[in-house]
Amino acid sequence: MPKETLTITDNRTGKSYEVPITDGTIRATDLRQIKVDDQDFGLMTYDPGFMNTCSCRSAITYIDGDKGVLRYRGYPVDQLAENATYLEVAYLLINGELPTQSELDEFTHNITHHTFVHENVRTFIDGFRYDAHPMGMLVATVGALSTFYPEAKHVLDHEIRRTQMIRLIAKMPTLAAWSYRHSMGMPFVYPNNELSYTENFLYMMKRIAEPKFEVHPEIVRALDVLFILHADHEQNCSTNVMRGVGSSRADPYVAVAAAAAALYGPLHGGANEAVLRMLREIGSVNNVPAFIKEVKSGVGGRLMGFGHRVYKNYDPRARVIKRLADQVFDIVGKKSPLLSVALELERIALSDDYFVSRKLYPNVDFYSGLIYEALRIPVDMFPVLFAIPRTSGWLAQWEELLLDKEQKIARPRQIYTGYGERKFIPMSERKRSSVTAEAVKSSPRETD
Ligand code: CMC
16 A cells, blocks of 8 residues: 655755655645754745645635535535525534524524624714725724624633624624715614514615615525625635634634735735726727737736636636526616626637636636626625625634644744845945835825
């Protein structure tokens, strides 16, 4: 039987080392024994962007990027999208099993009864400028919740930890909806305990003065499915941040704020916003070939909503979303004119060697923006709509980290490329460096 080990010969010294292989991986710290001499720190690995480094063991989400497979706790995401509700999925992610009816009832009751926020949160949100981006408000406000629940810092206490997890899942829609209302200059709407998680979010965001606020049940369901599809995605950028901040034992409110900040970026959760802006800029099907040409030449930026670090096949979430988009367009009664631009982009990209050879396929963000647009949700809100459901995934991953005996504070190494030791230069002897002069020349003038 072949041995589950790796033999490494260090050509600098001629010495050989045998390190164990477990689950298809070697431990980076096993390389430290490989030294040129006793003074040597030992061999390290260099992996910017974690291209080939596992940072944890996890039993939550499984992705096979080559086959386009995504499963939460073993269940294929399309089956969950077909049969479950978002809260069922949140329960599954956090607890590892699908809930029984009574477990789900209790979980739903707990979430529903934690949707209100302290009145000072309302004044906090009121303090933002009238044109503040809702994602910026969400990041700041969820972080501010840390000051309302000081006991949250006891992250190793099961009861306390679980209470904050419920609070976070419950309050994210309230904060998200209020961020939107503030940016629209509209009064805040308080949560309604009679509504489902997703309907309540739409109610807080959209209600004006209707005596009875009603949304088509299939629209509520469509948003719930989008929430399911966005709930977790193993060690993505924001989850890595959640774990990184959590590894210092910071409380979950500031950790979720940090994770949401990572999600905000256009290469991650901000991509859905970027996709819609891109589709609007392209404007019509006729402009698609020229746009694709620009992307390929490198001058036109990237084709947003395409490509993924892990998926080298069609993102399974994009498949479900594309179907969902058709259903939503049927209900709202009109197709977005941008849909034809998106379809044409997809058609060309999937047959163009540039995209095919790089295995660039549509990802979750390519079609989700069109659904949000059809629901008349402004583009600024798109990353916020991603952050709401991803909260359950972040929290499941955060708790898994805290309970994992192998985990330590996240602290990577570096290859130092700066100066060796230098003697301090007194102010009178310093010369203006060319770097500073260049920076001053090229920096934009502040006008505001
Ligand atoms: N358009 C054009 N070229 C692309 C794209 C794209 N969207 N994505 C990757 N490439 C090219 C890239 O230029 C590179 O080409 P070359 O080998 O000639 O240098 C090659 O494909 C590999 O790209 P990479 O940047 O090394 O790949 P990565 O794994 O580091 O990046 C990604 C993954 C998602 C950041 C990237 O594909 C991208 O920027 N996509 C657009 C933004 C986007 O849609 N993000 C949402 C991701 S899914 C949801 C989420 O995570 O939140």
